Amino acid sequence: MRTRISHACVLTLDDVWHVYPDGYVTVEDDRIIDCGEGRGDGSADREIDGRGGILMPGMVNLHCHAAMVPFRTMGDDCPDRLRRFLFPLENSAMTEELVYLSSLYGIAEMLRSGTTTFVDMYYFEEQVARAAEESGIRAYLGETVISQKSPDAENAGEGLARCARFLQDWAGHDRVRGIVAPHGTTTVSPQALQAAHQLAREYDTILTLHASEMDYEMDAFRKKGTTPIRFLDELGIVDERLLAAHCIHLTPDDIAVLAARGASVVHCPGSNLKAGKGIAPVRELAEAGVPVGLGTDGPSSGNTLSLFDTMRLFPIAQKTRYHDRRLFPAREVVYAATRGGARALHADALYGSLETGKKADLVLVSTEGLSLFPMYNPYSALVYGAGSADVYLVMADGRIVVENGRLTGISLTELKSDLQRAMRPFSEAAEKYRNMI
Amino acid sequence: MRTRISHACVLTLDDVWHVYPDGYVTVEDDRIIDCGEGRGDGSADREIDGRGGILMPGMVNLHCHAAMVPFRTMGDDCPDRLRRFLFPLENSAMTEELVYLSSLYGIAEMLRSGTTTFVDMYYFEEQVARAAEESGIRAYLGETVISQKSPDAENAGEGLARCARFLQDWAGHDRVRGIVAPHGTTTVSPQALQAAHQLAREYDTILTLHASEMDYEMDAFRKKGTTPIRFLDELGIVDERLLAAHCIHLTPDDIAVLAARGASVVHCPGSNLKAGKGIAPVRELAEAGVPVGLGTDGPSSGNTLSLFDTMRLFPIAQKTRYHDRRLFPAREVVYAATRGGARALHADALYGSLETGKKADLVLVSTEGLSLFPMYNPYSALVYGAGSADVYLVMADGRIVVENGRLTGISLTELKSDLQRAMRPFSEAAEKYRNMI
Numbered sequence: 001m002r003t004r005i006s007h008a009c010v011l012t013l014d015d016v017w018h019v020y021p022d023g024y025v026t027v028e029d030d031r032i033i034d035c036g037e038g039r040g041d042g043s044a045d046r047e048i049d050g051r052g053g054i055l056m057p058g059m060v061n062l063h064c065h066a067a068m069v070p071f072r073t074m075g076d077d078c079p080d081r082l083r084r085f086l087f088p089l090e091n092s093a094m095t096e097e098l099v100y101l102s103s104l105y106g107i108a109e110m111l112r113s114g115t116t117t118f119v120d121m122y123y124f125e126e127q128v129a130r131a132a133e134e135s136g137i138r139a140y141l142g143e144t145v146i147s148q149k150s151p152d153a154e155n156a157g158e159g160l161a162r163c164a165r166f167l168q169d170w171a172g173h174d175r176v177r178g179i180v181a182p183h184g185t186t187t188v189s190p191q192a193l194q195a196a197h198q199l200a201r202e203y204d205t206i207l208t209l210h211a212s213e214m215d216y217e218m219d220a221f222r223k224k225g226t227t228p229i230r231f232l233d234e235l236g237i238v239d240e241r242l243l244a245a246h247c248i249h250l251t252p253d254d255i256a257v258l259a260a261r262g263a264s265v266v267h268c269p270g271s272n273l274k275a276g277k278g279i280a281p282v283r284e285l286a287e288a289g290v291p292v293g294l295g296t297d298g299p300s301s302g303n304t305l306s307l308f309d310t311m312r313l314f315p316i317a318q319k320t321r322y323h324d325r326r327l328f329p330a331r332e333v334v335y336a337a338t339r340g341g342a343r344a345l346h347a348d349a350l351y352g353s354l355e356t357g358k359k360a361d362l363v364l365v366s367t368e369g370l371s372l373f374p375m376y377n378p379y380s381a382l383v384y385g386a387g388s389a390d391v392y393l394v395m396a397d398g399r400i401v402v403e404n405g406r407l408t409g410i411s412l413t414e415l416k417s418d419l420q421r422a423m424r425p426f427s428e429a430a431e432k433y434r435n436m437i
Numbered sequence: 438m439r440t441r442i443s444h445a446c447v448l449t450l451d452d453v454w455h456v457y458p459d460g461y462v463t464v465e466d467d468r469i470i471d472c473g474e475g476r477g478d479g480s481a482d483r484e485i486d487g488r489g490g491i492l493m494p495g496m497v498n499l500h501c502h503a504a505m506v507p508f509r510t511m512g513d514d515c516p517d518r519l520r521r522f523l524f525p526l527e528n529s530a531m532t533e534e535l536v537y538l539s540s541l542y543g544i545a546e547m548l549r550s551g552t553t554t555f556v557d558m559y560y561f562e563e564q565v566a567r568a569a570e571e572s573g574i575r576a577y578l579g580e581t582v583i584s585q586k587s588p589d590a591e592n593a594g595e596g597l598a599r600c601a602r603f604l605q606d607w608a609g610h611d612r613v614r615g616i617v618a619p620h621g622t623t624t625v626s627p628q629a630l631q632a633a634h635q636l637a638r639e640y641d642t643i644l645t646l647h648a649s650e651m652d653y654e655m656d657a658f659r660k661k662g663t664t665p666i667r668f669l670d671e672l673g674i675v676d677e678r679l680l681a682a683h684c685i686h687l688t689p690d691d692i693a694v695l696a697a698r699g700a701s702v703v704h705c706p707g708s709n710l711k712a713g714k715g716i717a718p719v720r721e722l723a724e725a726g727v728p729v730g731l732g733t734d735g736p737s738s739g740n741t742l743s744l745f746d747t748m749r750l751f752p753i754a755q756k757t758r759y760h761d762r763r764l765f766p767a768r769e770v771v772y773a774a775t776r777g778g779a780r781a782l783h784a785d786a787l788y789g790s791l792e793t794g795k796k797a798d799l800v801l802v803s804t805e806g807l808s809l810f811p812m813y814n815p816y817s818a819l820v821y822g823a824g825s826a827d828v829y830l831v832m833a834d835g836r837i838v839v840e841n842g843r844l845t846g847i848s849l850t851e852l853k854s855d856l857q858r859a860m861r862p863f864s865e866a867a868e869k870y871r872n873m874i
Binding site: 072076079105272274275277278303304305312323326328373374376377380381388389430437 | 506507509510511513514515516542545546549709710711712713714715716736739740741742743746749750752753754756757759760761762763764765766767807808810811812813814817818821822824825826849853860864867874
């Protein structure tokens with residue numbers, strides 16, 4: 001099966017930032033077999049007219065808890081939600097079925113907004129995998145390991161066992177991959193963190209966790225005269241496998257450690273700004289050579305799973321933090337949302353740019369939207385003017401998952417109705433926290 | 438003509454924050470004649486089913502240069518654009534026709550995203566008025582007075598004369614009102630600022646200008662041992678007519694002066710953050726009792742004219758600035774974008790909330806969008822999840838200007854084609870600045 005999208009403004013995100021103003025991309029099965037300016041050679045089984053569109057690589061969401069859809073708009077302005085009602089509500093009302101349906105909904109939201117790869121950590125992660133597998137999205141999924149009772153484990157030991165089983169069950173799957181996801185630096189014991197790292201080494205995969213995010217986390221390490229990153233490094237788990245989420249509060253020494261060990265960072269401005277937590281020092285991370293990609297965080301954090309929203313916040317927060325308008329010009333932002341994400345996952349050779357031989361993960365963005373005219377700079381239009389509503393077509397691993405702005409493989413009406421039904425006990429349990437939400 | 442929208446979640450924004458979860462609003466001609474829970478009494482000429490929608494007051498954009506559409510995505514990452522290429526390019530290529538067509542395009546973008554009132558300052562402002570009058574939007578328009586050559590005047594004297602003529606020509610118009618718009622605190626001579634203020638008094642109208650925004654502006658006043666607000670106050674022009682745009686850099690004394698004089702402030706986070714200029718101290722302004730509304734600034738600043746984008750940025754920037762998640766809960770944000778804007782224009786009694794007797798300026802937002810589910814808090818859904826693409830219907834001054842997401846009175850295809858033609862000489866002139874853009 002050969003498909004060609006032509007007459008689009010193609011942003012390749014290749015090593016020399018090739019842009020084809022009237023370009024094409026030809027896809028065979030799951031791979032890009034050709035791209036360039038003009039119409040391309042030979043015939044295709046399917047020709048898609050990309051006129052008036054921007055064709056970009058599929059986006060990579062490096063940090064998500066897709067199944068947390070039921071929490072959206074709950075207590076958005078409430079401090080320390082995590083301990084006050086998120087943890088308790090999860091433990092009392094998060095079920096396998098709810099994780100499956102919510103994840104599928106979250107994945108639908110991601111595909112619909114041009115995300116073709118995501119990293120997720122939650123509970124009942126096998127249900128997230130089931131949803132990811134069905135949907136066509138590329139996924140890196142980690143069963144959360146936490147040293148307290150969780151919806152699917154009594155303690156970190158049980159979490160580690162579930163995580164190991166998950167890694168076994170999904171080993172060798174092309175699109176859905178297992179990773180290791182200890183919760184955070186203060187919520188997991190040092191022993192369990194090391195066991196998690198051992199598991200990541202054993203299965204040769206990514207280890208992701210929340211780090212240098214929370215005020216109480218920073219206070220705890222300050223009292224011990226150290227930092228979360230320094231602590232992780234002393235445990236031996238800061239290495240090229242590490243994908244550290246948030247990293248809002250970093251010392252110059254932390255940044256040097258991350259850079260020296262080859263670790264990557266997920267920047268989540270939508271989540272961090274809304275929580276009033278601060279603005280991560282991405283300029284300094286970038287200067288030190290630490291790969292930084294973007295994450296939406298969960299649907300109650302951001303509050304959308306659209307990386308277009310994240311792309312808009314990332315540069316304006318950095319420009320503001322450093323009082324310098326020149327920082328993170330739009331094309332670097334598009335890079336962070338695509339190839340930068342792939343690089344952080346060591347998958348740069350496989351996807352993240354529109355180049356011959358790469359996986360066919362791509363997004364065609366319509367420029368019909370009122371705020372997308374004029375367009376002196378297509379990167380700028382994507383970052384500052386576009387949104388999920390402008391996404392016309394999405395191909396994930398060679399399969400068209402969104403066309404004409406609609407999901408091809410998921411019936412939203414049915415899914416929403418199933419999810420509403422499954423959410424009833426959850427919403428009843430949430431009543432208990434009404435004064436906070 | 439009587440129209441009723443029913444079965445919507447009605448956010449009235451009245452004094453006690455009434456919300457009707459299954460409510461209606463009845464409109465006769467240009468006024469709301471009834472609203473409440475249920476279906477309402479009597480018949481209507483037209484019944485609109487608002488099921489699944491949120492009905493909110495039309496939004497008020499307090500600071501815009503709608504005609505600057507041709508500048509969008511031009512040099513987004515270039516410092517000091519204003520003096521480096523915006524002023525020169527305006528002077529060499531901004532024409533009456535371009536102002537008319539660009540303004541109409543900008544107004545289309547505002548209506549489409551739920552804005553029913555806007556404040557504008559630019560050149561050839563009579564062309565902006567022509568576009569506003571045709572479109573159905575409510576407008577407060579000020580011919581810019583500036584002490585340098587501008588596209589339509591050689592100096593401030595000519596600008597003042599144009600401004601006076603504009604005020605005369607539009608006196609008594611119900612929907613399109615003249616205001617006075619000296620450019621800024623360093624770009625207009627003290628004499629011209631005072632003459633502008635005299636004009637505002639004479640015509641009993643608003644005076645708006647850029648204040649405490651630019652680094653070079655702050656430096657200039659710092660050297661003189663004062664501040665822009667203190668300077669304006671010494672000229673006698675800080676009073677209840679003043680609508681000061683930006684106000685990023687304020688001292689506690691500035692805030693006290695603004696509060697004591699009854700002046701209002703326009704907060705433009707989309708513009709300020711992207712320029713890396715800083716985050717205005719809105720918490721302190723609010724604590725001092727200064728009315729604060731929201732502005733998008735021009736289309737090359739934000740880069741959209743959608744107040745949904747501004748609503749999302751406002752609270753997250755404040756929460757971050759003050760490191761406090763509780764600040765500006767979502768309903769206060771919706772207030773700032775609606776009734777707060779009306780209050781800043783001393784028009785609170787006329788529009789800005791959904792109450793019997795008020796002007797019929799309203800927006801029906803669909804909650805079909807993926808990021809609008811679930812919805813424990815409708816204000817939160819509007820602020821953190823909604824965008825212009827979710828706007829289903831807009832009524833401005835009793836007239837339906839957007840229905841089913843489409844503009845009823847403006848042909849976008851035709852307008853875009855006219856604008857593209859009119860922009861040709863502008864785009865050619867822009868070539869000179871290619872290295873910056």
